[in-house]
Amino acid sequence: MDILVCMKQVPDTETKIVINPEGTGIVTDGIKYVMNPYDEFAVEEALKIKEKMGGTVTIVSMGPQRATEAIRTALAMGADKGVHLCDDAFEGADSYSTAKALAAAIKPLSYDIILGGKQAVDHDNAQVYAALAELLDISHVSIVTQLDVAEDGKSAVAQREVEGGAREVIEVSLPAFIACQKGLNEPRYASLPGIMKAKKKPIDVIDLAKSGLSADEVGEKGAKLKIRKFFLPPEREAGKILEGEPEELATQLVKLLREEAKAI
Amino acid sequence: MFELNDTHRMVQDMFRQYMMNEIEPIIDDIEDGKIPLFEPLRKMVETLGIRSQMDALDLSKPLRGDSPEKRRPDPDDPLQGMEVVAGNLLIKEMSRVSPGAAMSFGVCTGLAGGTILAKGTVEQKEAFGRPLMKLDKIGAWCLTEPGAGSDALGSMRTTALEDGDHYVLNGSKTFITNGPVADIFVVYAKLDRGGAGKEIQNFIVLREDAGLSTGTPFQKMGMKASQTSEVFFDDCRIPKDRLIGGETAAKSRDHVKEGLSNERSAIPTIALGIIERCFEIAVGYAKERVQFGRPLIEFQLIRNRLARMYVAMENVRNLFLRTMQQAIFGGQTKLDVCMGKLYCAEMATWVANEAIAILGGYGYMREYVVERLARDAKLLEIGAGTAEMQIITMGEELATTWKP
Numbered sequence: 001m002d003i004l005v006c007m008k009q010v011p012d013t014e015t016k017i018v019i020n021p022e023g024t025g026i027v028t029d030g031i032k033y034v035m036n037p038y039d040e041f042a043v044e045e046a047l048k049i050k051e052k053m054g055g056t057v058t059i060v061s062m063g064p065q066r067a068t069e070a071i072r073t074a075l076a077m078g079a080d081k082g083v084h085l086c087d088d089a090f091e092g093a094d095s096y097s098t099a100k101a102l103a104a105a106i107k108p109l110s111y112d113i114i115l116g117g118k119q120a121v122d123h124d125n126a127q128v129y130a131a132l133a134e135l136l137d138i139s140h141v142s143i144v145t146q147l148d149v150a151e152d153g154k155s156a157v158a159q160r161e162v163e164g165g166a167r168e169v170i171e172v173s174l175p176a177f178i179a180c181q182k183g184l185n186e187p188r189y190a191s192l193p194g195i196m197k198a199k200k201k202p203i204d205v206i207d208l209a210k211s212g213l214s215a216d217e218v219g220e221k222g223a224k225l226k227i228r229k230f231f232l233p234p235e236r237e238a239g240k241i242l243e244g245e246p247e248e249l250a251t252q253l254v255k256l257l258r259e260e261a262k263a264i
Numbered sequence: 265m266f267e268l269n270d271t272h273r274m275v276q277d278m279f280r281q282y283m284m285n286e287i288e289p290i291i292d293d294i295e296d297g298k299i300p301l302f303e304p305l306r307k308m309v310e311t312l313g314i315r316s317q318m319d320a321l322d323l324s325k326p327l328r329g330d331s332p333e334k335r336r337p338d339p340d341d342p343l344q345g346m347e348v349v350a351g352n353l354l355i356k357e358m359s360r361v362s363p364g365a366a367m368s369f370g371v372c373t374g375l376a377g378g379t380i381l382a383k384g385t386v387e388q389k390e391a392f393g394r395p396l397m398k399l400d401k402i403g404a405w406c407l408t409e410p411g412a413g414s415d416a417l418g419s420m421r422t423t424a425l426e427d428g429d430h431y432v433l434n435g436s437k438t439f440i441t442n443g444p445v446a447d448i449f450v451v452y453a454k455l456d457r458g459g460a461g462k463e464i465q466n467f468i469v470l471r472e473d474a475g476l477s478t479g480t481p482f483q484k485m486g487m488k489a490s491q492t493s494e495v496f497f498d499d500c501r502i503p504k505d506r507l508i509g510g511e512t513a514a515k516s517r518d519h520v521k522e523g524l525s526n527e528r529s530a531i532p533t534i535a536l537g538i539i540e541r542c543f544e545i546a547v548g549y550a551k552e553r554v555q556f557g558r559p560l561i562e563f564q565l566i567r568n569r570l571a572r573m574y575v576a577m578e579n580v581r582n583l584f585l586r587t588m589q590q591a592i593f594g595g596q597t598k599l600d601v602c603m604g605k606l607y608c609a610e611m612a613t614w615v616a617n618e619a620i621a622i623l624g625g626y627g628y629m630r631e632y633v634v635e636r637l638a639r640d641a642k643l644l645e646i647g648a649g650t651a652e653m654q655i656i657t658m659g660e661e662l663a664t665t666w667k668p
């Protein structure tokens with residue numbers, strides 16, 4: 001099996017987000033970046049498929065220079081090689097122009113299955129995989145919590161979460177994109193020998209020229225979506241505690257609901 | 265100046281993630297004796313791939329084949345000295361959560377296992393050294409005696425009497441880390457061949473050897489993750505092939521003193537783990553905690569504490585990096601070892617106590633971690649030679665060999 005994993009490097013989930021003064025993005029100074037947690041499930045699942053069926057696991061990631069750290073982490077977990085879409089032109093992408101670039105990197109590769117997280121925890125769009133599957137003309141199954149690849153590697157049965165805790169069981173022919181959800185597996189730690197070996201594994205860097213795309217198809221220019229403003233939800237003010245006899249309280253409460261909260 | 269490279273940092277991140285996810289949640293249970301420490305440690309060495317590294321060690325060759333002079337920094341080799349760096353990072357990251365766990369692990373692998381790997385015969389390395397490095401067996405390292413602490417070598421009473429193809433050990437050891445649980449004991453004893461001289465040698469004694477017994481675990485101030493006890497030898501007969509290094513073992517005192525340097529060199533590493541964690545907790549807390557209408561970090565007196573703690577942390581970090589550099593490339597002097605041990609141990613205790621102060625009443629509570637690290641830190645000033653012993657050795661060096 002040739003297994004691809006789409007992986008993104010994102011701010012650590014414990015990051016305290018600060019919006020820049022212009023409101024055009026977040027302050028990135030001092031942020032620790034990690035592998036998108038949902039992508040960890042994808043890497044783990046890919047390694048499990050490889051362990052069972054043989055083959056190779058290739059990590060595909062679009063991101064700035066620093067994203068190589070996350071690729072190396074996946075290689076240290078046991079993936080075989082990396083493909084890194086890295087060019088200033090790719091910056092400021094939305095889900096669509098991200099999918100566009102990923103598709104360009106993936107098309108020349110041989111693949112039987114593509115795995116990825118169900119969403120990246122930075123923008124939380126959860127759209128890249130659907131757009132990517134469309135561009136590659138393959139099926140996709142989202143929010144997958146269990147996956148069984150058929151012995152012949154031609155199809156897979158995936159369980160996905162639906163409303164109310166119910167499960168949907170889907171059989172899909174391969175290649176397909178599988179968007180992984182928490183619960184699918186328990187991602188392994190990178191091991192010490194794994195990290196040492198990762199240092200020598202190849203990472204193929206793809207810039208704009210190598211991707212075969214033009215500058216206005218990718219990044220901010222190729223985006224269908226323009227982000228106008230970032231802002232944080234207003235800080236919650238302390239609640240009010242009313243005091244007095246029940247009758248007074250009721251009068252006060254009605255007054256506040258009408259005049260301050262404008263709820264009635 | 266030696267610095268951590270990207271690969272080292274990746275190893276550090278991975279160790280940290282493991283300690284925070286897998287050890288921190290159970291550390292109170294370990295300290296309370298509900299979980300035997302070596303169970304999670306065994307899982308740790310398996311998961312992190314340390315066991316497989318130890319399986320791959322070629323024990324037929326000396327541990328460090330090349331002489332220190334030949335080892336030159338190679339900027340193009342990110343894996344140069346990796347075994348030293350990874351070992352130290354593991355101890356440091358463990359110490360951020362539990363210096364006690366780090367001490368027990370370090371005694372088993374670094375002191376007991378390390379002594380056998382450094383000086384043992386190939387057979388001893390295979391039979392006893394490798395199982396200790398993999399944590400298949402638990403090791404103890406027995407030097408201190410009830411009447412021989414700081415003057416461990418001079419006042420030693422434990423003897424090993426040559427008797428045909430056996431040695432017979434008599435004596436007792438105290439404050440022995442892992443004593444209650446160890447399978448393999450590396451024991452310092454005076455070898456008595458019937459002649460006049462009695463040189464100190466290292467012997468391997470096994471839990472099942474008749475005549476060996478261990479006391480009940482001591483109740484301690486800190487390092488509660490680690491068990492400590494007395495070890496007794498009562499006409500304990502061991503075959504002659506348990507003399508570490510065999511009959512050709514070096515006969516000078518210096519050969520047993522090397523182990524003592526090893527023990528001291530680990531102190532900057534444990535100290536840095538304690539200091540980093542205490543500092544991070546203290547800064548985080550000072551930013552959140554509001555008194556007199558403002559976060560603590562806005563008060564000058566708090567800033568004064570934090571600034572000084574930061575200085576201590578970076579000094580200790582530099583000594584930690586320098587100690588690793590010397591372990592990889594050579595050139596470590598007695599002054600270096602004693603300086604690192606003295607300063608880092610004192611700073612660990614001091615920073616941990618400062619962190620408690622900043623957390624106020626909360627710092628005194630178990631839930632807030634710093635009290636555990638502070639109690640553990642105090643041992644760094646006592647074990648591996650007290651502060652006074654470091655100063656005495658340094659004074660001796662400064663008066664004799666040191667040159668400007």
Ligand SMILES: Cc1cc2nc3c(=O)[nH]c(=O)nc-3n(C[C@H](O)[C@H](O)[C@H](O)COP(=O)(O)OP(=O)(O)OC[C@H]3O[C@@H](n4cnc5c(N)ncnc54)[C@H](O)[C@@H]3O)c2cc1C
Nearest residue numbers: 405406407408413414439440441646647648649650652653
């Ligand atoms: C938790 C724990 C774990 C330990 N683990 C081990 C272990 O695994 N293996 C092992 O062999 N040992 C171990 N030890 C023992 C440790 O190394 C000794 O406690 C240490 O060397 C000090 O010896 P002592 O306790 O007998 O103190 P003493 O030597 O009696 O010293 C008492 C005080 O007198 C001072 N002093 C002594 N001589 C002088 C002098 N000439 N001038 C000035 N001051 C002096 C000392 O600095 C100290 O302050 C452990 C100890 C503890 C507490």
Ligand SMILES: Cc1cc2nc3c(=O)[nH]c(=O)nc-3n(C[C@H](O)[C@H](O)[C@H](O)COP(=O)(O)OP(=O)(O)OC[C@H]3O[C@@H](n4cnc5c(N)ncnc54)[C@H](O)[C@@H]3O)c2cc1C
Nearest residue numbers: 553555556560563564565566621622623624625626628629
């Ligand atoms: C075991 C124990 C028993 C106790 N028993 C009692 C009891 O019986 N009854 C009771 O009422 N209380 C009791 N206390 C509470 C104790 O009095 C408080 O912990 C203490 O007053 C400190 O308050 P705090 O813990 O909220 O720390 P904080 O007030 O939050 O202080 C934290 C740190 O900030 C420093 N700080 C605060 N303000 C400033 C400033 N303006 N400038 C510079 N530094 C500042 C403090 O000195 C301290 O270092 C007890 C506490 C403990 C730990």
